[in-house]
Amino acid sequence: MTSFKETLTENARIVTEELDRLLPLEDGAEARLMEAVRYATLSAGKRIRPFLVMNSAHLFNVSKESAVRVAAAVEMVHCYSLVHDDLPAMDDDELRRGQPTCHVRFGEAAAILAGDGLLTKAFGVLADEPTHSDPKVRGELVVEMSHAVGIEGMVGGQMLDLLAEESSLGVNEITRLQRLKTGMLIDFACASGAILGKASKPARHALHAYAHDLGLAFQIADDLLDVEGDEKEVGKKTGKDASAGKATFVSLLGRERARAQADMLADQAIEHLVLFEEKAEHLRELAKFVVSRRA
Amino acid sequence: MTSFKETLTENARIVTEELDRLLPLEDGAEARLMEAVRYATLSAGKRIRPFLVMNSAHLFNVSKESAVRVAAAVEMVHCYSLVHDDLPAMDDDELRRGQPTCHVRFGEAAAILAGDGLLTKAFGVLADEPTHSDPKVRGELVVEMSHAVGIEGMVGGQMLDLLAEESSLGVNEITRLQRLKTGMLIDFACASGAILGKASKPARHALHAYAHDLGLAFQIADDLLDVEGDEKEVGKKTGKDASAGKATFVSLLGRERARAQADMLADQAIEHLVLFEEKAEHLRELAKFVVSRRA
Numbered sequence: 021m022t023s024f025k026e027t028l029t030e031n032a033r034i035v036t037e038e039l040d041r042l043l044p045l046e047d048g049a050e051a052r053l054m055e056a057v058r059y060a061t062l063s064a065g066k067r068i069r070p071f072l073v074m075n076s077a078h079l080f081n082v083s084k085e086s087a088v089r090v091a092a093a094v095e096m097v098h099c100y101s102l103v104h105d106d107l108p109a110m111d112d113d114e115l116r117r118g119q120p121t122c123h124v125r126f127g128e129a130a131a132i133l134a135g136d137g138l139l140t141k142a143f144g145v146l147a148d149e150p151t152h153s154d155p156k157v158r159g160e161l162v163v164e165m166s167h168a169v170g171i172e173g174m175v176g177g178q179m180l181d182l183l184a185e186e187s188s189l190g191v192n193e194i195t196r197l198q199r200l201k202t203g204m205l206i207d208f209a210c211a212s213g214a215i216l217g218k219a220s221k222p223a224r225h226a227l228h229a230y231a232h233d234l235g236l237a238f239q240i241a242d243d244l245l246d247v248e249g250d251e252k253e254v255g256k257k258t259g260k261d262a263s264a265g266k267a268t269f270v271s272l273l274g275r276e277r278a279r280a281q282a283d284m285l286a287d288q289a290i291e292h293l294v295l296f297e298e299k300a301e302h303l304r305e306l307a308k309f310v311v312s313r314r315a
Numbered sequence: 316m317t318s319f320k321e322t323l324t325e326n327a328r329i330v331t332e333e334l335d336r337l338l339p340l341e342d343g344a345e346a347r348l349m350e351a352v353r354y355a356t357l358s359a360g361k362r363i364r365p366f367l368v369m370n371s372a373h374l375f376n377v378s379k380e381s382a383v384r385v386a387a388a389v390e391m392v393h394c395y396s397l398v399h400d401d402l403p404a405m406d407d408d409e410l411r412r413g414q415p416t417c418h419v420r421f422g423e424a425a426a427i428l429a430g431d432g433l434l435t436k437a438f439g440v441l442a443d444e445p446t447h448s449d450p451k452v453r454g455e456l457v458v459e460m461s462h463a464v465g466i467e468g469m470v471g472g473q474m475l476d477l478l479a480e481e482s483s484l485g486v487n488e489i490t491r492l493q494r495l496k497t498g499m500l501i502d503f504a505c506a507s508g509a510i511l512g513k514a515s516k517p518a519r520h521a522l523h524a525y526a527h528d529l530g531l532a533f534q535i536a537d538d539l540l541d542v543e544g545d546e547k548e549v550g551k552k553t554g555k556d557a558s559a560g561k562a563t564f565v566s567l568l569g570r571e572r573a574r575a576q577a578d579m580l581a582d583q584a585i586e587h588l589v590l591f592e593e594k595a596e597h598l599r600e601l602a603k604f605v606v607s608r609r610a
Binding site: 046050052053054057104107109110127128129130132133135136137139140141143144146147148149154155156158159162163166167169170171172175176178179180182183 | 341345347348349352399402404405422423424425427428430431432434435436438439441442443444449450451453454457458461462464465466467470471473474475477478
């Protein structure tokens with residue numbers, strides 16, 4: 021029997037292979053840009069969002085060939101957001117996944133363009149024929165991803181996060197901020213399997229509810245790691261939020277209540293999956309994993 | 316009889332109205348981001364790319380409702396590219412269309428995010444149902460735009476442009492750079508009308524050839540304006556390329572030959588339109604306009 025860690029690692033390998041195929045090295049003068057793009061994308065990551073895509077697709081018997089393309093597109097968007105968030109004008113981070121951030125390694129201009137290129141490529145992958153035989157499905161993927169990561173979604177959330185340094189937010193405001201900044205892409209990752217599989221409304225609602233609770237649990241766990249985690253293990257600078265004077269779930273609730281809240285949300289997320297029976301086993305295990313991870 | 320200038324202005328008005336509709340002011344904390352997005356998009360521009368979309372669509376009797384959405388999406392992408400190109404880490408420009416650039420007005424972080432948001436929105440607009448009743452058409456628009464403005468297109472061209480400051484390029488290399496940086500979006504703008512109208516191969520080829528020559532003519536005219544133009548009229552800093560020591564068509568060919576080359580390309584562009592007869596009148600006039608404009 022394989023452990024969940026092994027399942028996650030095997031999934032990450034498959035998605036990374038697909039990313040490698042979709043972002044081939046260039047020969048010409050664009051080589052340097054593609055190098056930056058690949059650096060930002062192919063380095064080790066847990067690939068949690070792609071895992072959600074692959075395993076939500078599994079619920080509806082979607083072909084792996086379809087699912088892995090969407091998984092790769094979602095990871096491209098996630099990586100672009102990290103590259104732009106790490107920029108000096110934004111969070112100004114120098115370490116990511118244990119390596120120098122993209123702009124430290126390739127310069128700011130290349131990092132901005134690498135992010136732009138990744139975002140652009142992600143939409144192209146979703147819309148292209150190999151992703152699904154039905155063009156309506158491909159269109160729905162593009163529309164939903166655009167909504168999830170745009171001004172009313174991830175990008176808007178990042179803006180709120182930047183403004184948060186100037187004001188003191190309460191729990192409700194932090195919840196909304198994180199819902200936009202990280203929750204909506206997680207939500208799209210879960211929804212994409214249902215879109216690919218033309219799932220029924222009840223199935224879509226169940227996945228949406230799962231994603232909602234999982235996303236929040238994930239964020240609280242992230243805040244806890246920022247306080248409790250070891251910098252080497254986490255692979256990025258820790259203690260950032262506190263030193264920036266930023267309100268987080270942990271600063272507002274305290275570590276104990278934050279931990280309890282994360283566990284409660286993970287349990288709740290798992291309960292939403294009941295109608296999928298044993299097919300959702302990996303999604304259940306993921307919910308447990310995100311609140312127990314050390315990195 | 317309306318002059319071409321009036322036709323261009325009327326078209327710009329229609330597209331700006333659509334952009335205003337597609338990018339509505341927000342109430343909440345995202346208000347500041349949407350303000351930056353609208354600042355970067357709704358300010359006066361000639362809207363040449365949207366004009367190409369509207370008038371290539373006109374060749375195939377595409378509805379105005381369809382065409383104007385694609386025109387707006389193309390302009391969003393153009394505006395995002397300007398916002399990112401103007402950033403301190405890129406071209407570091409402080410003036411655009413006669414106004415402070417987006418990052419000067421709203422800060423660097425907001426400008427990066429506004430660009431990201433615009434690019435994301437553009438793909439969502441293309442893929443959404445009101446753009447065309449046939450989802451295959453919408454998918455083709457997304458795939459083609461992703462290709463035109465991604466790593467092998469506009470973003471790659473901008474990278475080449477940044478690297479060009481460190482090397483001395485010849486005419487062939489400058490041509491390729493400009494083909495990527497500005498040519499491919501102009502090409503997509505022309506192709507989009509054919510995609511919307513499910514045009515025949517010969518029609519698509521003709522438009523492609525027109526776009527190719529027009530794009531190059533446009534760029535040479537732009538280089539000439541950088542040398543000859545009045546800063547107030549042009550609305551951005553002039554003489555930039557020379558002071559940056561950048562090779563341009565003008566520095567390589569001299570003003571006289573560059574002017575002759577631009578005129579020749581515009582004539583050639585017009586010749587490609589012969590099969591569209593009088594329906595392509597506006598596209599012909601545009602070719603004349605781009606090489607004679609003063610701003």
